[in-house]
Amino acid sequence: MNERSRESTRQRILSASQKVFAEHGYTGANMRLIAQGAAVSVGCVYLYFKCKDELYLTLLESWMNELDARTTDALENIVEPAEALAAFITTGIVYAREHKEMVLLQGRDLGFARGLEMKQQFLRKRRSLIEDIVRKGVATGIFCDCDPGEAAKLIFCSMRGFIVTMMMGEEALYSPEAGVELLLNGLLRRDTP
Amino acid sequence: MNERSRESTRQRILSASQKVFAEHGYTGANMRLIAQGAAVSVGCVYLYFKCKDELYLTLLESWMNELDARTTDALENIVEPAEALAAFITTGIVYAREHKEMVLLQGRDLGFARGLEMKQQFLRKRRSLIEDIVRKGVATGIFCDCDPGEAAKLIFCSMRGFIVTMMMGEEALYSPEAGVELLLNGLLRRDTP
């Protein structure tokens, strides 16, 4: 219980919080539950995080960082815009599937400012990433001559709705592939002469 | 002190709740705030709604009913599937714009069963409405040969994401028209011979 136990305890707390926040939301989660999940005392949690907010914010930050890293990874060697879009979407959905806690990103019960800002900045960044891809596609003539900003918003909202729906425990979800396909080709029949 | 009519007080409470729930979420909202917003005493709220749940559920139900009615109206005289889709989406988004409170439909912190059920049933119904439209479009050959279920999910999630994004106070949102256009035609350039 000494050596590098400090870091391991911190991690245990963090991962317990994740579960509890995911299951109960920010307001609904309580410190006793988190402490129990981490097998430490309540007071101990406060040795590592000075309040509930900080715990929450730390999680938020680490999710954002990881999703960011994965996305960068996924896009690294792709040049084709359609392919890049597919990679972006798939990465996001797969990540969300693994991290139900990410709901919180969508969650409404953040009364505090810092979390909101962080989050909004993150989302803005992701949207502009999509926008870049679309712009490139339009430039190369692969995508139709749409407004890249609007297209990015549509794609972004679509992903977000997907994640929210998934998080709410509602069964019906499209497969990433089918989704990408539809976004690329649209609903209307291509005129095959 | 009590010249106000029963119905008017009820309405004032309802509309105050709407604001408070929208701003703080279910768990975060508190009866004192709601009462203050309605300019009545806390006890008075309980004269009209027997508990917080009932207040919430009443709001939820009325939103769902109104959105339902509006959607039915909008689709009444439309036969063309693409047009119907556009009408469905536009109605939903316009409604959400007017009723920020609808976030709650997306909300995470409903611990109680009845609200969740009601909500899920409502969402299911709406999704199946989209599915019907898509199916018809595929049948008539206007839409491409996609899986109507999957397409409905995409469209549905897309709308939902849109609403969530809007609710979170984030600025960037696509215009319904541009969105519909993209969903219909897809991102990829149509091959112009």
Place this chain on the structure above:
Amino acid sequence: MNERSRESTRQRILSASQKVFAEHGYTGANMRLIAQGAAVSVGCVYLYFKCKDELYLTLLESWMNELDARTTDALENIVEPAEALAAFITTGIVYAREHKEMVLLQGRDLGFARGLEMKQQFLRKRRSLIEDIVRKGVATGIFCDCDPGEAAKLIFCSMRGFIVTMMMGEEALYSPEAGVELLLNGLLRRDTP
């Protein structure tokens, strides 16, 4: 709703209170329930009784008066002490059977002084009535040479316990006659030569 309605409304309120107090106890009873039972508005109750206490006290007083009257009646023409005792006990038990509300006489949740005093005085009076009977029986040599005070207490407590038990809804109760018989003759076998 005019003529002599005043008195009739008062009576309706009183009799509704009786039921409600009997069923819920003093603290547990609430004015809305009483008003409903009397088919008047809550405010109307306050037109007749200035507060919950007064309502309660009024009932208490009327029970005591009635029991008092009945007891006096029952004892009027009896000279024989054993017979008088039997009459006293039987009257009390019969009355209690008809007036479940009388529990309240036994009830614990009277936080206010006036009721308590009234009640204690009433009980003291009844006990001294028994004592007189016993004293006379001892004087005439019909009763054994016991301390009349102690005997009165025993008899009094016995009746009281009977009533409490009855009120608590517990099934098993002795019949007044068997009880009187036992009190008179004792448990021990009489030596029959």
Place this chain on the structure above:
Amino acid sequence: MNERSRESTRQRILSASQKVFAEHGYTGANMRLIAQGAAVSVGCVYLYFKCKDELYLTLLESWMNELDARTTDALENIVEPAEALAAFITTGIVYAREHKEMVLLQGRDLGFARGLEMKQQFLRKRRSLIEDIVRKGVATGIFCDCDPGEAAKLIFCSMRGFIVTMMMGEEALYSPEAGVELLLNGLLRRDTP
């Protein structure tokens, strides 16, 4: 602020509750009063007892257990029925004298089921204990040929009334010995030829 040991705090809370319940009854007692009596915060009470009911039930149970144990002890080496009866009654009355809180056993304001059941079962058990004693006395010919059930009820109610009277703070009570004597011999003079 927290040097007090867990068990000692629990005991302090329990004994404060005893006083408060005894003085105000179940409904009338409130957690603030109990906490104050135990010199802890309200929240602290809930660290030890998860609700008001549990606090009450804990007390109820411990009284019943102790009175049970004492009664068993007292009767252990007695074979003579008259003596056994005297021991039973005396034990009960002495116990009640030491534990004014026992009123609660008589209390009317238990809205919750478990407490009532527990209590009624306890009382039934005690009554049947008396019945056994009486039956034995009748069988051996020491007691007169009465119905043991009825006699048990009388004795039981008598004790109960005694306790209630005592609890209500009313001064006058028979001494256990005089009471037993009367129950055994009856009021009527034994015919000494």
Place this chain on the structure above:
DNA sequence: GATGAATGAGTCTTCATTCAT
């Protein structure tokens, strides 16, 4: 570093009482 007992402000809810009509 870790514990867990303790706090106190805050939450939902109830209810005796008042008062304009």
Place this chain on the structure above:
DNA sequence: CATGAATGAAGACTCATTCAT
């Protein structure tokens, strides 16, 4: 005389946070 909408003080219970050990 009667209504019933409204009040506000209180009650049971929860929980983030602190602190002696």
